[in-house]
Amino acid sequence: MPYIKDTIAARATAPGRGGIGIIRVSGPGVKEISRQILGEIPEPRLATYSDFSDDEDVIDQGIALYFNSPGSFTGEDVLELQAHGGPVVLEMLLNRVISLGARIAAPGEFSQRAYLNDKMDLAQAEAIADLINSSTEAAARGAVRSLQGEFSTRINHLVAKVIELRIFVEASIDFPEEEIDFLSDERIEVQLAEVHQELDKVLDETSHGALLVEGASVVLMGKPNAGKSSLMNLLTGRETSIVTDIPGTTRDVVNETLQLDGIPLQLVDTAGIRESLDEIEAEGVKRALAAGEEADLVIAVVDASEPDAMKQAESLLEDRRTVVVFNKIDLVADTDLLIDGIQMSAKTGLGLQSLKDQLKKTLGLSLNVSSGFTARTRHIVALGYARDALVAARSLLVEQRAGELVAEELRVCQQNLSEITGVFTADDLLGEIFGSFCIGK
Numbered sequence: 365m366p367y368i369k370d371t372i373a374a375r376a377t378a379p380g381r382g383g384i385g386i387i388r389v390s391g392p393g394v395k396e397i398s399r400q401i402l403g404e405i406p407e408p409r410l411a412t413y414s415d416f417s418d419d420e421d422v423i424d425q426g427i428a429l430y431f432n433s434p435g436s437f438t439g440e441d442v443l444e445l446q447a448h449g450g451p452v453v454l455e456m457l458l459n460r461v462i463s464l465g466a467r468i469a470a471p472g473e474f475s476q477r478a479y480l481n482d483k484m485d486l487a488q489a490e491a492i493a494d495l496i497n498s499s500t501e502a503a504a505r506g507a508v509r510s511l512q513g514e515f516s517t518r519i520n521h522l523v524a525k526v527i528e529l530r531i532f533v534e535a536s537i538d539f540p541e542e543e544i545d546f547l548s549d550e551r552i553e554v555q556l557a558e559v560h561q562e563l564d565k566v567l568d569e570t571s572h573g574a575l576l577v578e579g580a581s582v583v584l585m586g587k588p589n590a591g592k593s594s595l596m597n598l599l600t601g602r603e604t605s606i607v608t609d610i611p612g613t614t615r616d617v618v619n620e621t622l623q624l625d626g627i628p629l630q631l632v633d634t635a636g637i638r639e640s641l642d643e644i645e646a647e648g649v650k651r652a653l654a655a656g657e658e659a660d661l662v663i664a665v666v667d668a669s670e671p672d673a674m675k676q677a678e679s680l681l682e683d684r685r686t687v688v689v690f691n692k693i694d695l696v697a698d699t700d701l702l703i704d705g706i707q708m709s710a711k712t713g714l715g716l717q718s719l720k721d722q723l724k725k726t727l728g729l730s731l732n733v734s735s736g737f738t739a740r741t742r743h744i745v746a747l748g749y750a751r752d753a754l755v756a757a758r759s760l761l762v763e764q765r766a767g768e769l770v771a772e773e774l775r776v777c778q779q780n781l782s783e784i785t786g787v788f789t790a791d792d793l794l795g796e797i798f799g800s801f802c803i804g805k
């Protein structure tokens with residue numbers, strides 16, 4: 365990773381006016397910049413009230429905070445100038461810092477330096493961005509847990525176990541005369557199974573954590589007049605979509621966000637699916653089908669009062685991403701035949717809780733949100749590769765007793781796990797991760 369140790373600076377507080385605005389500076393030039401602007405290098409970690417000056421004049425007065433390397437966020441010398449939060453004052457102050465040799469920081473560059481200086485691992489750095497961007501309280505709490513290292517600890521524990529296995533297997537290769545004994549040893553197989561089990565559990569929690577951050581898209585689909593828009597309005601608690609008794613009311617794709625136990629959901633209402641000669645409606649149907657393709661989950665709404673309701677549902681139930689809703693249950697006398705779906709009424713609200721429970725179950729939200737950590741799709745993918753490698757290692761061991769191949773799969777497993785915490789991580793991936801941060805972080 366090319367890491368040029370120059371001095372970077374940025375406004376750390378959000379743009380606009382505020383009581384206080386902070387300029388943050390990090391790098392080897394901080395001491396000299398302090399001398400020039402403050403007339404001194406403040407005592408580390410001590411809030412120091414000072415003039416902030418340029419060559420001729422005082423730009424502002426405020427609190428200066430100095431952290432000397434390595435005891436700072438980035439691990440470098442850091443200076444924070446807490447000035448008055450006006451855009452012009454802060455611009456003047458930032459320009460002053462730049463004129464003294466700093467350059468404007470790229471998005472996420474402070475966090476990137478913290479990572480490169482081993483102040484935190486990659487998953488923790490990502491948690492900072494996720495905390496700042498969190499849209500629900502559960503996501504914010506989960507991000508703090510990841511930032512504190514809860515997720516990383518789980519990964520590191522897995523890595524330690526894989527390393528233990530590798531040592532064992534690689535020893536059997538280095539001492540071939542003992543190979544048979546080593547590889548026939550049941551302990552390797554037992555340990556492999558243990559790691560696999562733990563990995564599966566972490567994968568579950570990670571999928572959950574990624575949902576907290578990234579949310580899920582849920583698309584309402586069904587025939588015209590089934591009650592999709594009524595259900596949309598019931599779930600969001602707002603009159604988002606137009607409801608009429610005319611089939612083909614909804615044409616556009618209508619989006620609304622809602623929270624389900626702290627998980628941000630993007631709920632999408634669509635046009636009823638049917639062959640239509642109306643050009644506008646036909647376009648609506650096309651968009652509805654496309655939205656369904658992209659969805660994390662589809663709520664298939666079936667009008668329960670239609671005689672063939674169960675038959676309609678049967679074809680839909682095969683897709684495990686689909687939750688079937690038998691709507692208008694208030695109009696049905698005998699409900700016993702409607703099985704494997706949620707019986708409900710968008711009109712009366714009956715069955716709403718069952719639907720929410722089923723959505724949670726289908727999205728994999730069986731875990732307790734209040735104790736989960738946040739994660740990202742990137743982590744799920746890496747864990748998936750790690751699991752594939754473990755599965756391969758196991759079959760190579762059991763079926764072929766092929767020590768070298770087992771060792772190679774275990775190496776791949778470890779490498780994928782380590783990518784999560786950033787022990788092995790490609791430069792372009794780092795660029796992508798930190799590039800999505802906000803400036804000044």
Ligand SMILES: Nc1nc2c(ncn2[C@@H]2O[C@H](COP(=O)(O)OP(=O)(O)OP(=O)(O)O)[C@@H](O)[C@H]2O)c(=O)[nH]1
Nearest residue numbers: 588589590591592593594612613614636692710711
């Ligand atoms: N009795 C009863 N009527 C319902 C229920 N849900 C919806 N309706 C009625 O069914 C009609 C159609 O409802 P919508 O929500 O517009 O149906 P839709 O699936 O969005 O229809 P399109 O947009 O045309 O595809 C309206 O008259 C609703 O009042 C229900 O649970 N019970």
Ligand SMILES: [Mg+2]
Nearest residue numbers: 592593613614
């Ligand atoms: Mg509609």
